[in-house]
Amino acid sequence: MRIAACIALLTAMAGAALATEIPRSERRSGYGFMSADTKAMQDEDTANPGMLFVLDGEALWTRKAGTADKACADCHNDARVSMKGVAAHYPAFEKALGRPVDLEGRINLCRTNHQHASPFAYESRELLALTAYVAQQSRGMPIAAGDDPELAPFVEKGHALFTQRQGQLNLGCANCHDDNWDKKLAGSAITQGQPTGYPLYRLEWQSLGSLQRRLRACITGIRAQAYDYGSPELVALELYLMSRARGMPIETPAVRP
Amino acid sequence: MPSALINVPAKAKRGSVIEIKTLMSHIMETGYRHTASGDAVPRDIITSFTCRFNGTEIFRADLYPAIAANPFITFFTTVNESGKFEFEWIGDKGFSETAQASITVE
Numbered sequence: 001m002r003i004a005a006c007i008a009l010l011t012a013m014a015g016a017a018l019a020t021e022i023p024r025s026e027r028r029s030g031y032g033f034m035s036a037d038t039k040a041m042q043d044e045d046t047a048n049p050g051m052l053f054v055l056d057g058e059a060l061w062t063r064k065a066g067t068a069d070k071a072c073a074d075c076h077n078d079a080r081v082s083m084k085g086v087a088a089h090y091p092a093f094e095k096a097l098g099r100p101v102d103l104e105g106r107i108n109l110c111r112t113n114h115q116h117a118s119p120f121a122y123e124s125r126e127l128l129a130l131t132a133y134v135a136q137q138s139r140g141m142p143i144a145a146g147d148d149p150e151l152a153p154f155v156e157k158g159h160a161l162f163t164q165r166q167g168q169l170n171l172g173c174a175n176c177h178d179d180n181w182d183k184k185l186a187g188s189a190i191t192q193g194q195p196t197g198y199p200l201y202r203l204e205w206q207s208l209g210s211l212q213r214r215l216r217a218c219i220t221g222i223r224a225q226a227y228d229y230g231s232p233e234l235v236a237l238e239l240y241l242m243s244r245a246r247g248m249p250i251e252t253p254a255v256r257p
Numbered sequence: 258m259p260s261a262l263i264n265v266p267a268k269a270k271r272g273s274v275i276e277i278k279t280l281m282s283h284i285m286e287t288g289y290r291h292t293a294s295g296d297a298v299p300r301d302i303i304t305s306f307t308c309r310f311n312g313t314e315i316f317r318a319d320l321y322p323a324i325a326a327n328p329f330i331t332f333f334t335t336v337n338e339s340g341k342f343e344f345e346w347i348g349d350k351g352f353s354e355t356a357q358a359s360i361t362v363e
Contacts, residue, residue, distance in 0.1 A: 046262045047262075049282075052280065052282040056260060206285075206326035
């Protein structure tokens with residue numbers, strides 16, 4: 001009887017620990033956890049190595065590709081006008097597929113369907129550069145992903161994955177990024193996991209990287225099997241994170257340590 | 258597709274100290290890493306950076322494998338006349354890139 005009461009109490013505590021979502025007023029971008037030097041690197045466009053990828057993306061935007069011999073610019077014209085605010089709404093629902101696609105997925109759909117070209121590989125310099133160039137057009141604008149009612153079940157799925165414990169360490173994303181974001185792990189800030197600056201330049205990677213790369217690194221860190229690039233699970237997690245960060249300004253290309 | 262970002266003030270007072278910032282895209286592969294199959298990844302780094310002002314060399318740096326990707330090199334100089342800065346990066350595998358920036362001295 002006493003054991004049963006203990007189990008009931010522990011279950012209730014575990015439930016309470018998982019229910020602590022970050023209040024809106026306490027949300028902080030990873031930028032807020034960085035040193036002054038790293039902040040300065042992000043703030044100045046001629047010191048931010050992510051801008052090198054944006055320059056490459058700008059060149060790719062006007063380069064013709066595929067058997068259709070069309071460039072992005074042939075349909076979308078000037079990205080500074082046509083792509084303004086677009087990244088803030090991604091991942092977005094793709095009717096033809098019946099599921100959400102992220103910005104990288106949208107660019108590759110455009111390549112296969114409209115340019116009749118082969119899709120770029122995940123984390124290839126071309127895909128990162130084009131994504132960064134498109135997302136940079138939304139810099140400073142508030143994140144507005146997940147509003148589409150058709151996305152609701154996918155946001156819910158992403159939320160479930162975010163709280164689900166897995167791997168040898170038996171941790172879910174929420175155990176660190178909702179419950180312990182104000183603490184440190186091996187000297188580094190844990191942070192809230194707000195996806196405000198992707199694709200972003202990580203000093204540890206010495207390169208630009210996507211949100212999927214970041215998620216896979218975290219999943220490997222809890223010693224679980226990482227979902228494949230482009231898998232529905234990773235897109236659902238991206239979607240949940242973006243809806244969780246609703247209203248926070250986009251920083252692409254951000255710099256992180 | 259290498260690209261460079263240069264930050265040189267457009268204008269400066271005669272004799273004043275100015276800061277020049279340069280960022281060059283490069284992977285800076287050390288030559289000390291191996292692939293999963295055990296093959297050495299050949300070294301591919303920038304080995305030399307030079308800055309000339311109106312044809313005269315004012316700054317030079319030698320780079321080595323411990324330097325991170327996309328080297329960010331900043332330095333200070335004084336300017337006494339209007340002119341043009343020319344930047345040059347030379348490295349392994351025939352890497353050679355240049356960039357330039359002008360300054361007006363008042």
